[in-house]
Amino acid sequence: xxxxxxxxxxxxxxxxxxxxxxxxxxxxxxxxxxxxxxxxxxxxxxxxxxxxxxxxxxxxxxxxxxxxxxxxxxxxxxxxxxxxxxxxxxxxxxxxxxxxxxxxxxxxxxxxxxxxxxxxxxxxxxxxxxxxxxxxxxxxxxxxxxxxxxxxxxxxxxxxxxxxxxxxxxxxxxxxxxxxxxxxxxxxxxxxxxxxxxxxxxxxxxxxxxxxxxxxxxxxxxxxxxxxxxxxxxxxxxxxxxx
Amino acid sequence: xxxxxxxxxxxxxxxxxxxxxxxxxxxxxxxxxxxxxxxxxxxxxxxxxxxxxxxxxxxxxxxxxxxxxxxxxxxxxxxxxxxxxxxxxxxxxxxxxxxxxxxxxxxxxxxxxxxxxxxxxxxxxxxxxxxxxxxxxxxxxxxxxxxxxxxxxxxxxxxxxxxxxxxxxxxxxxxxxxxxxxxxxxxxxxxxxxxxxxxxxxxxxxxxxxxxxxxxxxxxxxxxxxxxxxxxxxxxxxxxxxxxxxxxxxxxxxxxxxxxxxxxxxxxxxxxxxxxxxxxxxxxxxxxxxxxxxxxxxxxxxxxxxxxxxxxxxxxxxxxxxxxxxxxxxxxxxxxxxxxxxxxxxxxxxxxxxxxxxxxxxxxxxxxxxxxxxxxxxxxxxxxxxxxxxxxxxxxxxxxxxxxxxxxxxxxxxxxxxxxxxxxxxxxxxxxxxxxxxxxxxxxxxxxxxxxxxxxxxxxxxxxxxxxxxxxxxxxxxxxxxxxxxxxxxxxxxxxxxxxxxxxxxxxxxxxxxxxxxxxxxxxxxxxxxxxxxxxxxxxxxxxxxxxxxxxxxxxxxxxxxxxxxxxxxxxxxxxxxxxx
Numbered sequence: 048x049x050x051x052x053x054x055x056x057x058x059x060x061x062x063x064x065x066x067x068x069x070x071x072x073x074x075x076x077x078x079x080x081x082x083x084x085x086x087x088x089x090x091x092x093x094x095x096x097x098x099x100x101x102x103x104x105x106x107x108x109x110x111x112x113x114x115x116x117x118x119x120x121x122x123x124x125x126x127x128x129x130x131x132x133x134x135x136x137x138x139x140x141x142x143x144x145x146x147x148x149x150x151x152x153x154x155x156x157x158x159x160x161x162x163x164x165x166x167x168x169x170x171x172x173x174x175x176x177x178x179x180x181x182x183x184x185x186x187x188x189x190x191x192x193x194x195x196x197x198x199x200x201x202x203x204x205x206x207x208x209x210x211x212x213x214x215x216x217x218x219x220x221x222x223x224x225x226x227x228x229x230x231x232x233x234x235x236x237x238x239x240x241x242x243x244x245x246x247x248x249x250x251x252x253x254x255x256x257x258x259x260x261x262x263x264x265x266x267x268x269x270x271x272x273x274x275x276x277x278x279x280x281x282x283x284x285x286x287x288x289x290x
Numbered sequence: 291x292x293x294x295x296x297x298x299x300x301x302x303x304x305x306x307x308x309x310x311x312x313x314x315x316x317x318x319x320x321x322x323x324x325x326x327x328x329x330x331x332x333x334x335x336x337x338x339x340x341x342x343x344x345x346x347x348x349x350x351x352x353x354x355x356x357x358x359x360x361x362x363x364x365x366x367x368x369x370x371x372x373x374x375x376x377x378x379x380x381x382x383x384x385x386x387x388x389x390x391x392x393x394x395x396x397x398x399x400x401x402x403x404x405x406x407x408x409x410x411x412x413x414x415x416x417x418x419x420x421x422x423x424x425x426x427x428x429x430x431x432x433x434x435x436x437x438x439x440x441x442x443x444x445x446x447x448x449x450x451x452x453x454x455x456x457x458x459x460x461x462x463x464x465x466x467x468x469x470x471x472x473x474x475x476x477x478x479x480x481x482x483x484x485x486x487x488x489x490x491x492x493x494x495x496x497x498x499x500x501x502x503x504x505x506x507x508x509x510x511x512x513x514x515x516x517x518x519x520x521x522x523x524x525x526x527x528x529x530x531x532x533x534x535x536x537x538x539x540x541x542x543x544x545x546x547x548x549x550x551x552x553x554x555x556x557x558x559x560x561x562x563x564x565x566x567x568x569x570x571x572x573x574x575x576x577x578x579x580x581x582x583x584x585x586x587x588x589x590x591x592x593x594x595x596x597x598x599x600x601x602x603x604x605x606x607x608x609x610x611x612x613x614x615x616x617x618x619x620x621x622x623x624x625x626x627x628x629x630x631x632x633x634x635x636x637x638x639x640x641x642x643x644x645x646x647x648x649x650x651x652x653x654x655x656x657x658x659x660x661x662x663x664x665x666x667x668x669x670x671x672x673x674x675x676x677x678x679x680x681x682x683x684x685x686x687x688x689x690x691x692x693x694x695x696x697x698x699x700x701x702x703x704x705x706x707x708x709x710x711x712x713x714x715x716x717x718x719x720x721x722x723x724x725x726x727x728x729x730x731x732x733x734x735x736x737x738x739x740x741x742x743x744x745x746x747x748x749x750x751x752x753x754x755x756x757x758x759x760x761x762x763x764x765x766x767x768x769x770x771x772x773x774x775x776x777x778x779x780x781x782x783x784x785x786x787x788x789x790x791x792x793x794x795x796x797x798x799x800x801x802x803x804x805x806x807x808x809x810x811x812x813x814x815x816x817x818x819x820x821x822x823x824x825x826x827x828x829x830x831x832x833x834x835x836x837x838x839x840x841x842x843x844x845x846x847x848x849x850x851x852x853x854x855x856x857x858x859x860x861x862x863x864x865x866x867x868x869x870x871x
Contacts, residue, residue, distance in 0.1 A: 076503040077503055079503075081508065081527060083527055085381060085384055085386075086387050086509075087386075087419060089384070096379040100379040162387075162417070162524075166525070252506055257486050257487075259487065260375065260486075261372070261375070265481070266478060266491060267481055267491065269493065270493045271493075271495075
């Protein structure tokens with residue numbers, strides 16, 4: 048069971064994530080967009096969206112540090128466990144609270160503002176549900192696990208993080224996850240399901256974060272005969288004979 | 291020197307009667323889709339007026355276009371690259387749908403479904419965004435013909451600039467129409483604002499386009515364009531803008547708005563310019579110098595040196611020839627009667643305008659004086675400061691002198707040609723008074739007043755040897771929803787591109803073989819009378835038959851295996867699908 052949950056499912060999700068993005072990009076470049084609803088409504092979005100997105104950037108950064116940086120490395124640069132814990136909880140709480148508040152505003156807006164709600168697809172709703180659960184579980188782990196130590200103290204840097212690195216190195220050790228508290232396990236599992244869902248939702252816009260804007264020239268000139276930007280060959284211009 | 295070619299337009303405002311034919315035909319051709327209900331690639335504004343979207347010209351509010359920083363260099367008025375990325379999650383300067391208008395339709399079915407009652411049933415307006423009842427309060431040309439301008443006219447940002455002098459004379463109204471399309475600028479701030487780099491300027495003809503496959507819906511172009519001519523398609527989540535009808539231009543046809551213009555006031559032609567000088571010209575310190583600076587960027591296609599450079603830059607010979615015949619070059623640099631719209635935005639716009647003389651003529655005529663006499667007209671131009679200053683705010687960043695000069699040329703032409711038309715000896719003093727020769731004056735008259743089709747539109751087609759690049763896939767196609775019409779899991783319009791030829795084939799086939807065009811089975815649609823071709827009976831269009839089992843449904847559903855079966859419309863001759871296979 049542990050192998051199924053913490054080896055097979057995560058790799059399946061990872062595969063769907065990777066192949067799904069490849070397929071979506073090839074098949075649906077036109078649908079690859081943020082699907083912004085700012086045109087419909089501005090006042091709630093003005094607060095909700097930056098809170099959520101900047102909070103999310105902090106959360107992702109925190110995960111990168113927490114999951115990918117081994118304990119020995121931080122110890123080597125002179126950050127002891129206590130200091131690390133302090134930084135992680137303060138930073139995690141700030142980012143997490145911004146993220147949750149932003150998300151609540153955004154979901155409230157999506158449900159109550161008529162035009163925004165009618166522009167919401169089924170996929171959006173599924174995605175929102177998963178995102179909400181993942182984020183709430185993450186907050187629970189931070190607050191209940193790290194601050195109040197409900198259910199005993201758990202050093203995720205000795206458990207979940209090690210498993211995650213072993214997972215990325217393709218030598219997964221499922222027992223490490225099996226020993227983790229249920230909050231962490233649930234959070235990791237829903238997150239993996241969200242990753243599997245990712246390429247089929249509007250979340251794909253994360254991968255078009257326009258960092259290239261900082262370096263490219265302001266005005267783009269493009270020749271009419273440059274066809275290279277479409278990596279799909281044009282479909283045939285006739286219908287196959289049927290019947 | 292780097293010679294480039296630009297397809298440009300000039301509009302002669304004296305001839306515009308404000309009929310909106312250009313807007314309507316453009317809309318039918320390009321934005322007649324869900325998601326673009328409020329999108330007018332071409333719109334006609336009554337001036338004085340607020341424009342569309344409301345007060346878009348107030349750049350202190352909207353921060354569109356460029357400005358000079360302290361060191362005299364160009365910067366985007368809404369902030370540079372870092373600022374753009376920092377505000378990407380919520381664009382602070384994006385107009386809301388209320389600044390345009392909330393699109394609506396009418397609940398027509400109540401007109402036919404309502405039971406017998408004392409009062410006439412009414413079709414209530416329903417929002418196309420939320421589907422709820424709404425109160426119609428504004429639209430794309432709500433202040434048409436100065437309608438309601440007593441209440442709203444003072445919001446015109448250009449009137450505000452001339453100040454309180456207007457309050458007095460506004461009673462003796464002057465007005466004119468200003469048709470607007472995308473300016474296809476030499477220094478487009480929409481393209482510079484686009485984080486994804488999806489907006490590009492075509493290097494062959496300078497047309498500014500949005501690559502629909504690259505656009506990610508960051509919305510910075512909408513706020514970056516000072517003319518507010520990039521729109522956000524709220525269904526596909528992508529930006530769309532005027533395309534200068536590039537599929538038509540590529541085969542030598544004028545744009546739809548020009549072709550259908552009733553007043554024949556639009557001119558299209560090529561202009562050659564020096565791309566190396568554009569930024570320096572756009573960075574001219576004095577706003578009043580921008581008009582002349584832009585004119586100096588344009589190159590004289592009759593100069594052999596320029597022709598050699600153009601050849602070196604790979605511009606085909608027939609394009610240079612077309613540039614020599616270009617009505618645009620003649621109106622801008624030979625007769626010097628065309629002026630740019632808002633040069634102070636520093637985008638180097640390429641749709642120019644001949645300011646209207648009619649407000650002046652009207653005043654002279656109303657006084658009972660001879661409105662075609664040069665002396666009267668010149669005196670009136672000098673006296674009528676308000677209309678002139680208003681025009682100057684639009685076309686020369688507030689400098690009156692060039693507008694004055696153009697209007698005097700137009701007045702002189704009127705006066706000079708009157709003598710000829712009345713069979714009197716032409717008076718050579720009249721052209722001389724505005725610094726023109728008699729021959730030039732006649733040429734200008736021919737171009738402006740006779741305005742022959744092939745003199746108005748000098749459009750060299752794209753080259754046959756480049757034809758492989760002209761298939762639809764190389765261009766862009768925002769209409770892929772026509773292919774199937776169903777809402778995919780990723781939202782409307784998602785999915786692979788369908789070549790336009792295939793789409794047209796499928797649409798035709800569907801129209802001829804199915805009965806459901808007016809109410810597609812796969813879409814929750816209202817009855818759209820514009821798209822209804824008289825075939826079939828969409829639900830809700832007709833009242834139920836008294837003897838029938840209820841409202842006539844779409845009985846001829848797309849079950850094409852039932853060849854030859856006629857729907858209730860009895861259009862048997864067209865329903866056979868066999869002739870398409």
